[in-house]
Amino acid sequence: MSVIYEKVALIGLGLIASSMFWASKRGGLAREISGFARSEATRDTARRIGLCDVVSDSVIEAVKDADLVVLCVPVGVMGAVAQEIAPHLKPGCTVSDVGSVKGAVVEAVAPHLPKDVHFVPGHPLAGTEHSGPESGFATLFDDRWCLLVPPDGTDPDAVAKLRRFWEALGANVEEMDPEHHDLVLAVTSHTPHLIAYTMVGVADDLGRVTDSEVIKYSAAGFRDFTRIAASDPTMWRDVFLNNKQATLEILGRFTEELFALQRAIRTGDGDELFDYFTRTRAIRRGIIEAGQDTDAPDFGRVKAKH
Template sequence: MSRVYDRVALIGLGLIAGSMSLAIRRAGLAAEVTGYARSAETRATAREIGLCDRICDTAAEAAADADLVVLCVPIGAMGPVAEEIAPHLKPGATVSDVGSVKKAVVEAVAPHLPQGVHFIPAHPLAGTEHSGPRAGFAELFDNRFCLLVPDADTDTDALERLRALWRGMGATVEDMDAEHHDLVLAVTSHAPHLIAYTMVGVADDLRRVTDSEVIRYSAAGFRDFTRIAASDPTMWRDVFLNNKEATLEILGRFTEELFALQRAIRTGDGDLLFDYFTRTRAIRRGIIEAGQDTDAPDFGRVKR
């Protein structure tokens, strides 16, 4: 794979930035990867494990002279971080991000960036419930989608290079507009996460069922919910606060449908339940056919 950028700077050194650095190196996509995280502890860890070529003590230093600067911090921190690095950006540089919400990030970041700097938001659809500088791995983006959010004014050359970077990291790149992105993700990720958090919270609350029972007897279903609900609290707080509208719309529809199914249970309408459950099966088949999951049984999961 040929080099795409001379210097890439990663601001924030968690799961996503760490995986990017490892994936960039794997394919030789940049001559140098610099990194910065706000806490001395994270920077020390990143240095210790050699996460980037150079870990800097300020965001300005990491961003200086970089051809691409990627903001890899929680959504709520994107604006302040953009403001901080703005004066240090090289003319012609590209700024991107990896935030799970796009409209709010565009609104928070764009106003800070100087003329002559290209801003192209991005969102890799890949993650785990782990976080921090030790969570990353080079394969995270392999065969996953990365959605780019260019607009009509986006420089085609800058866009092409960012595409090449993500492809080089293993991802399939597609374009989407910010508003549609936020709605699609509300359906496929944000609402499911809130629902999983809620269900795990309910279990934890229940006086008549002890915590140890919830843990011991967690079968498929709840066990999957707990994994989802173990995701980073800061990241998810920011996602919900910044994708309010779409998330609330989807949750509203969800509640409506849930009430219809609850009514069917209460009245004993087995046909409605059966038909509903048959319909949802088809979607699963589509996902397996699209290669987004495997059909292997995962009772207890495969140990590695």
């Protein structure tokens, strides 16, 4: 046991919150963890599987006396939740979140919070295509990054404590400003997700290639897109509505490049295609060297070697 916060409140009990609970239990990082979810079904599930020490039927009850309150709800409702809990927060506590966009969250949440509360927005870069209270597990954050974007003037002790908490959950922590965060994530996450959703939608639409063929023959590349495109629709709707500017900018760059490659195909410019495909290989190498993915063929889906 190395307790960092006496009481932690997790608001919203999906993949991230449930993983935070299990990882926190693993490390003994809090004496008590309360949880709240808007849906009664989610609260029932949480109680059944032992997710959280106490599951409250009221968000106000959940945040009472909490030293750390983490908003684990979709980005679009962060502001409303902050407004609801604000009068009931313990003075001196820290409020954080796990939203995938940061500029819009800071704008939505900060105005509601009392002056005697520390606001340290965060974003753990971890997840799977699964969602809901039963999808979490203790190792989700191990060796992943968690980005903190404390507004200027935030108490350094509060930031340092939250950093220790995330490190104890297994993550590496980095700080940056919200605008830069949103651009980086537009590149590494938001635009790739939109593209994957689009490709899967196109496949679904095509009359001549039946659904069953698309599914049967998906191993050739398409199935990787479907995994990404199976992520939580509410979360992703909110991401795009709230990181509009950076996503549209990266999408603009993407279509520009795509059209250049499309023209190379149309004109039969093999050299341009070859050079492009060679350049992108190096990035993969970098990701494996940085420990952010496995070098096992096909993500280790392939089991045995000869």
